[in-house]
Amino acid sequence: MVRHQLQRLKLLLGLWKMNNKFSILIVIIVSSVAGLMLFRSTKDFTLKEEVQIKPASHAEKSIGQMKNEYSRKPSSADINQDYTIKRDLDGNIVELLGKPGNRNRDIKGFSTETEIEITKRASQIMEQLNGTFDRAGLSNYATVVTGSRSAQAFYQQIYGGYPVRPSSGVKVDLAKNGGVIRVSSDVRPIHSIGNSPVLDSESAMAEAKKHMSSARSIVGGEHVIWVRGDTGFHGYSFNADGKQIVINAENGDVLFKKDRRLF
Numbered sequence: 001m002v003r004h005q006l007q008r009l010k011l012l013l014g015l016w017k018m019n020n021k022f023s024i025l026i027v028i029i030v031s032s033v034a035g036l037m038l039f040r041s042t043k044d045f046t047l048k049e050e051v052q053i054k055p056a057s058h059a060e061k062s063i064g065q066m067k068n069e070y071s072r073k074p075s076s077a078d079i080n081q082d083y084t085i086k087r088d089l090d091g092n093i094v095e096l097l098g099k100p101g102n103r104n105r106d107i108k109g110f111s112t113e114t115e116i117e118i119t120k121r122a123s124q125i126m127e128q129l130n131g132t133f134d135r136a137g138l139s140n141y142a143t144v145v146t147g148s149r150s151a152q153a154f155y156q157q158i159y160g161g162y163p164v165r166p167s168s169g170v171k172v173d174l175a176k177n178g179g180v181i182r183v184s185s186d187v188r189p190i191h192s193i194g195n196s197p198v199l200d201s202e203s204a205m206a207e208a209k210k211h212m213s214s215a216r217s218i219v220g221g222e223h224v225i226w227v228r229g230d231t232g233f234h235g236y237s238f239n240a241d242g243k244q245i246v247i248n249a250e251n252g253d254v255l256f257k258k259d260r261r262l263f
Helices: 002-071 115-128 201-211
Strands: 076-078 083-087 093-098 143-145 150-156 162-165 169-175 180-185 218-228 231-240 243-248 254-259
Touching (some): 115 150, 201 218, 231 254
Antiparallel strands (some): 150 169
16 A cells, blocks of 8 residues: 555656646746747837838938928028128129118117108118119119108119119118118119110100090100110100100100009
8 A cells, every 4th residue: 555655656756747847848938939029029119110210310301401491591691790681593682681780770860750861871871881782873862751660762773864764773771760671772784775865855745645645644754764674775754644654765656654543
């Protein structure tokens, strides 16, 4: 009986040892599989993260470059601490913008309602900008517009002693305290003259009446250089019941006609 019990105990002990080894083997296998899965999961996660991050980074960089490209003002550059210059496609200066420090500068005794102060201040600015605009083709005297909050001084473009039209020149916009809001130019380059002045003002008036026969009154007769493209033409400008008509000073033809009335 005892012997039988001992044999049974040995058998159970052998089975326990086998089961224990098998359990250990199972644990090792499970741990290995888990480790492999974790490694692959981590690798996949890293790859996915790299795939998501790289294009996103690239996209953000591209968008940033596009924003810089389109938000940047390619035609703007600093002249000095007071102005920013804007040029047209040909590189000609078309506008100077007063920076805040300039615009808010108080000028002692300045008033936007006093013509002499506006003229004095505009002349001072033009002198400061000497060389920026071609003063040779501008009038020495400014036409002034007063106001309670701002004022303008306009220097007419002159060619051969005659004003250039459509109205062109340099305009200085001044803030109430005398600071510069902007200085703008629409000076027209004239490379040639397309006619010769044959008619005088009275003869041009007669031609204007022929072209505007229904007009009740025709006034004006200013001798101008009317510009088409880069060619100037001698002409006489008239107002016929609110309609502008420019007569060719050589042959009496119409150079320009437009209804200027406001309805």
